[in-house]
Amino acid sequence: MAAKTVDPMVRRSFLMWLALAPLLICNLFPFAVMISTALTPEQDIYAQGTQWIPETFTWRNFVDMWETVGFGGALVNSLIVGFITTVMTILVAVPAAYAMARRPFKGMQAFRIFLLITQMFSPVVLVIGLFTLIVGLGLLDSLVALSVLYCCFHIAVAIWMLQSYFASIPIELEHASWLEGASKAYTLRKVFLPLAAPAMAVVALFTFIGAWNEYALALALIRSSETYTLPLKIAALTGGRYQIEWHHVMAATFVATIPVSIIFIWLQRHLIAGLSGGAVKG
Secondary structure (H helix, E strand, O other): OOOOOOHHHHHHHHHHHHHHHHHHHHHHHHHHHHHHHOOOOHHOOOOOOOOOOOOOOOOOHHHHHHOOOHHHHHHHHHHHHHHHHHHHHHHHOOOOOOOOOOOOOOOHHHHHHOOOOOOOHHHHHHHHHHHHHHHHHOOOOHHHHHHHHHHHHHHHHHHHHHHHHHOOOOOHHHHHHHHHOOHHHHHHHHHHHHHHHHHHHHHHHHHHHHHHHEEEEEHHOOOOHHHHOHHHHHHHHOOOOOOHHHHHHHHHHHHHHHHHHHHHHHHHHHHHHHHHHHHHHH
């Protein structure tokens, strides 16, 4: 009886996963340590010897962390900042990118290069000037002012990404809608934007994650603990203390990753749906 041959596609897939296994382990290892520490009793964390899997899972660490460090307020603040930043960025970037894709003008290539150059300036480089500006406007310790600054730093790359994608959408689809008697506003809302939904989802995801994780500007502009965002609140757990409560730090870090993961999964589902059905719906 002849031996069964392995499908080349299966073999290639197995070899690819085998090659990616070390990278996957390196990426997942910090998360495993984080979850393990978050579930370890406090007295066992400082015991001699490394114990990767705790003997008893202490779910109380999450409750204590939430009650003692004011994590809920910081979570709400980060959600507010992330939502405002994302909405403002999309509202500004979509019309700008659409105008660049459908109404090319002289010097547009230079303007696109300028957008990229602006991304070379880190918020850390501009933090002193931005701090002086915010103080002069009387907006220190304001989540809205922080969101506006985040929006300013994300608009350029958002326009760049959206303009490239918008240019790939055939303009003939809009022409066909206009010939049917539809207005430009109706065509934009019912034909163009559904086709552009995948790119808008990607931009929204990157914008939200950027605002969610940003630390330098928040540290400079946020003063009171009531308006702390999550990065500031988690950093406060490791600074100015005689003994760092690592079980609380890791519990807070784990909970902070949950909203981003949920948003990513939700947008990924809509992204796949838009890619597979956008043209048909249009």
